[in-house]
Amino acid sequence: MKKHLVLIVxxxxxxxxxxxxxxxxxxxxxxxxxxxxxxxxxSIPASGNMEAANKxxxxxxxxxxxxxxxxxxxxxxxxxxxxATLDSRTLEKTIELRQIDCDDAQxxxxxxxxxxxxxxxxxxxxxxxxxxxxxxxxxxQYSVDSAEIALERAALQIERARKNLDxxxxxxxxxxxxxxxxxxxxxxSIKEGDLVLSPTEQALLIIDLDELTMxxxxxxxxxxxxxxxxxxxxxxxxxxxREITGRVSSISTTGTIRAGVVSYGIVIxxxxxxxxxxxxxxxxxxxxxxRYEDILLVPNRAIRGSLDSPWVEIVTADGTVEQRQIALxxxxxxxxxxxxxxxxxxxxxxxxxxxxxxxxxxx
Numbered sequence: 001m002k003k004h005l006v007l008i009v010x011x012x013x014x015x016x017x018x019x020x021x022x023x024x025x026x027x028x029x030x031x032x033x034x035x036x037x038x039x040x041x042x043s044i045p046a047s048g049n050m051e052a053a054n055k056x057x058x059x060x061x062x063x064x065x066x067x068x069x070x071x072x073x074x075x076x077x078x079x080x081x082x083x084a085t086l087d088s089r090t091l092e093k094t095i096e097l098r099q100i101d102c103d104d105a106q107x108x109x110x111x112x113x114x115x116x117x118x119x120x121x122x123x124x125x126x127x128x129x130x131x132x133x134x135x136x137x138x139x140x141q142y143s144v145d146s147a148e149i150a151l152e153r154a155a156l157q158i159e160r161a162r163k164n165l166d167x168x169x170x171x172x173x174x175x176x177x178x179x180x181x182x183x184x185x186x187x188x189s190i191k192e193g194d195l196v197l198s199p200t201e202q203a204l205l206i207i208d209l210d211e212l213t214m215x216x217x218x219x220x221x222x223x224x225x226x227x228x229x230x231x232x233x234x235x236x237x238x239x240x241x242r243e244i245t246g247r248v249s250s251i252s253t254t255g256t257i258r259a260g261v262v263s264y265g266i267v268i269x270x271x272x273x274x275x276x277x278x279x280x281x282x283x284x285x286x287x288x289x290x291r292y293e294d295i296l297l298v299p300n301r302a303i304r305g306s307l308d309s310p311w312v313e314i315v316t317a318d319g320t321v322e323q324r325q326i327a328l329x330x331x332x333x334x335x336x337x338x339x340x341x342x343x344x345x346x347x348x349x350x351x352x353x354x355x356x357x358x359x360x361x362x363x
Contacts, residue, residue: 031350032315033302035342039293042330043233043286044225046266048216050236050281053269054181054208059201060086061174066194071204073188077179083204086175086196095172098165105161109154116147174199183208186279207279212270214246214283217256217263225289226251232268237282244277246270248287292330296338302348303328303336312342313349321349 064086071083123140126132187205190196196203214234218226226248234244252265268285298312303326305311311325329337342348 030315030321031352032347033299033350035296035298035338035344035346035348037294037344038297038335039291040295040297040330040332040335040337041288042290042292042332043288044218044222046214046216046218046232046268046285046287048214048266048283048285050234050277050279050283051213051215052183052207052209052279053211053213054183055186055205055279056180056207057202057205058083058177058180059199059203060084060177060196061199062086062171063196063199064088064175066190066192066196069188069190069192071185071188073185075185077183077185077206079179079181081179083177083179083185084190085177088172088175091168091172091175095165095168098161098168101161102158102165105154105158109151109158112147112151112154116144116151119143119147177203179206181206181208182210184275209275209277209279210273212273212277212279213249214268214270214285216266216268216283216285218266218287220255220262220264223251223264226266226287231288232285233288234268234270234283234285236277237284238278239276239281242274242276244270244274245272246285290330292337295329296342296344297335298326298338298342298348299350300331300334300336302350304351313351314342315347315349 067085067087069084071077077083119140123137123144126137126140183206185204186207188203190203214232228248228251230248232246232248234246236242236244246268248266249269250267255262255264266287268287302312303310304313309325310328311323313321314324316322324341326341327339329339331337
């Protein structure tokens with residue numbers, strides 16, 4: 001009999017405990033937020049990599065043995081700076097010989113000029129002599145004609161010698177590599193003593209870090225909202241806290257399909273420079289689509305109902321909670337503009353459940 005009594009008492013205690021737990025008077029405090037006015041920025045996400053707008057692989061334009069590499073990876077260089085050379089001693093000797101040919105041709109031309117002047121003076125002298133025979137005058141004219149031909153040949157010889165010298169100089173220029181623009185040496189694939197077997201071989205990679213772009217992709221759902229000239233804020237995985245500003249400079253007209261998802265390529269030209277940013281760094285951007293100033297905002301978490309009929313719960317002046325229909329405007333994914341239904345200072349309930357309009361919108 002006592003055993004049955006103990007079981008009854010325990011059962012009653014359990015029922016009382018359950019009833020106590022379900023007592024509406026013992027609820028947790030409501031989490032609320034006050035409606036305020038603030039600015040709202042609507043943006044489109046993009047992901048990609050930083051890339052130097054000006055990047056070029058350079059090499060020798062002829063074959064030979066590398067004599068000297070004058071830079072190291074990471075060096076900052078200026079346009080026209082000598083970067084590497086081939087052994088060009090044979091070409092240097094050729095240039096010396098071609099220069100001698102040019103000098104000799106110049107001397108020969110100068111001599112031809114003097115000879116022509118003498119021949120012309122003698123002819124003119126005979127023309128003024130009444131006693132001069134026609135034979136002598138003809139001989140003098142013949143000397144002038146011969147001197148003119150010699151002068152023309154001397155001029156052609158100068159032209160030929162200069163052309164040969166220019167060719168030798170151009171051949172020597174093929175044995176050097178100079179910086180095509182101001183930049184940084186990103187890679188070096190040669191060393192002194194290497195044999196260059198083909199003029200197509202690439203020796204150094206130079207990039208201009210003063211002109212960086214972000215090459216990224218935007219989802220097909222968002223691409224219609226992106227236009228050239230829109231401002232973008234770029235962040236880098238490798239440099240936390242560093243934000244780069246830029247503007248959309250180009251948008252691809254052809255989509256790319258990856259794993260069934262269509263995206264479009266975009267290019268964002270950055271504003272300002274930072275040598276800490278490297279070519280190829282992973283980057284993400286928010287492309288600014290719209291800016292709204294001084295508008296009523298509500299957290300998306302507070303919005304419930306449906307897309308056609310959204311509502312929130314507000315705390316009234318007497319402390320009770322009531323449902324309020326609202327009209328929504330622009331959203332940035334975490335907060336949404338209130339067009340009507342609420343005013344500044346209203347206290348809105350933040351439900352513990354995530355089954356709100358935010359989840360319906362996928363925000």
